Amino acid sequence: MATLRDRKKLKLDTNFKQIILWISLVLIVIFFLVPIIWQVLTSVKLNEDISAIPTIYFPTRFTFRHYLELFERRPFLLYIFNSALVSIISTILCLTLGSPAAYALTRLKLPGENVILAGILIVTLFPYVLLFLGLLEIVKAVGLGNNYLALIIPYTAINLPLTILVMRSFFQQLPKDLEDAAKIDGYKIIPMLIEILLPMTLPALVTTGILTFIFAWNEYIFALTFITRDTMKTIPVATAQLGGSTLWDIPYGSIAAATILGTLPLVILVLVFQRRIVQGLTAGAVKG
């Protein structure tokens, strides 16, 4: 009999655990999704419905005006193009500079490599607000204001530490025999990197590239400071600066539409590459 009661208790326990689990799951999903869903709903509401009191949660009338206005009244396509351009180019640059550096720091036993690695780790913790003044001076001195390079170079740099750390953890897992065999075959290091290691590194490069792309797309303070010409602005700055004709006339619908359009590429990246993003982040943060 005792065993039966135990079993009943156990079943009750697991049921209880299941209920707690599902309640917390529902809460987690609501907490993380609701602000986004709210923006989606706001973006398709008519202006009267947006400013209705009490709040209309699920609109019965829909409009795409707010989306259209972004393209009619603003160069929103240009904003997307600017963001895409600086993010893609800085990602490519970052991988091109970062992977060889990561390889050198993994395999080539350079003197002082520990100091360099420690430096790279510390640098990842610097808030960008500590850097913008010095960079602003350079940008002014070289005449790079309102030039994509004023964003591409800093974006490459802020993503280099992560790239080096993630690629390094990848190279560490690679069997060394392969490189030894290549060397016996007479390969020099650089041709070996390009012809043998590069194809094998592709998955790691994709993982790293997704992360660097996201960070570049989201950067705000440099874009706010170094780019003042409207047609060259990136998504975060352009969205933050969407204003109405007066201080009180804030175009909530357009802001919501801009939020959805400007974050859509990132949401798609997350949906497609969830696993890689997690891998990359943990390799960059934990193994470093």
Add this chain to the structure above:
Amino acid sequence: MNKNSIVSKERLTGWLLLIPALLVLSLVFIYPIARAFWLSLLTENLGNQLQPEFSGLANYSRMLGDGRFWQSMGNTTIFTVISVILELILGLGIALVLNQSFRGRGIVRTITIIPWALPTAVMGLAWAWIFNDQYGVVNDILQRLGLIDLGINWLGSPTLAMTALIIADVWKTTPFISIILLAGLQSIPQDLYEAYAMDGANVWQSFSKITLPLLMPQILIALLFRFAQAFGVFDLIQVMTGGGPAGTTETVSIYIYSTVMRYLDFGYGAALIVVTFLLLITAVAIVSWFLNRLKVS
């Protein structure tokens, strides 16, 4: 060719591979900080037509008597401490939940990453809309529940504005902590729990005796990253409150930015940068020391 020359040739190639990255890093990270140290010794503002003059430590002594600086330090501390603690607790909870096996786990994990991936500045706008005093959904819910009669001016009153900022920050950055902690949880061998459960340990005991100690390195790493980011928080506050009302949510980073960009006081701005940098480095050094001790033991 002897072995020595092969090694030195490899080294030469190594430096060749490394130096371009190091140059870019130095240009964007080292130079601006070093430059701030130098600029902080100069007076360069509208008072002297932006003609730099050497003034020793004048900027630093000015800082001692600058109430706005101390207020911004206080705000930064409050924001950092509260948001990081909340994020750690929530992040750990979420990681524990996501570590269970259930149907649809992949989807929930994907959803938890989404806030992390979105631009802070843009989502700050979304949160400002949620906390809007007239049409905000928070006020509407509170009114429907009968908790308040009139809409609250969330972003316009000191404590509430800080609360709204912290909630938005928790939303945005808890995912990062959960990702790091989940990876740590997955690396804890399952048989450890089984052996401990055989000895009659309950859930809480196995959590405090196995999970927490083994997760400590990940917790400290997440803490380190989040601390540094929260200490330098800029995008969220600039977009949601701009540091207002009356400077009650102005963090050091917002103060630095207005000192440079609005008041064009470059020398003083540089001094603020130097002090923030030194504080950050000190804090990072302390946490890294703990982390190292943990790794050794």
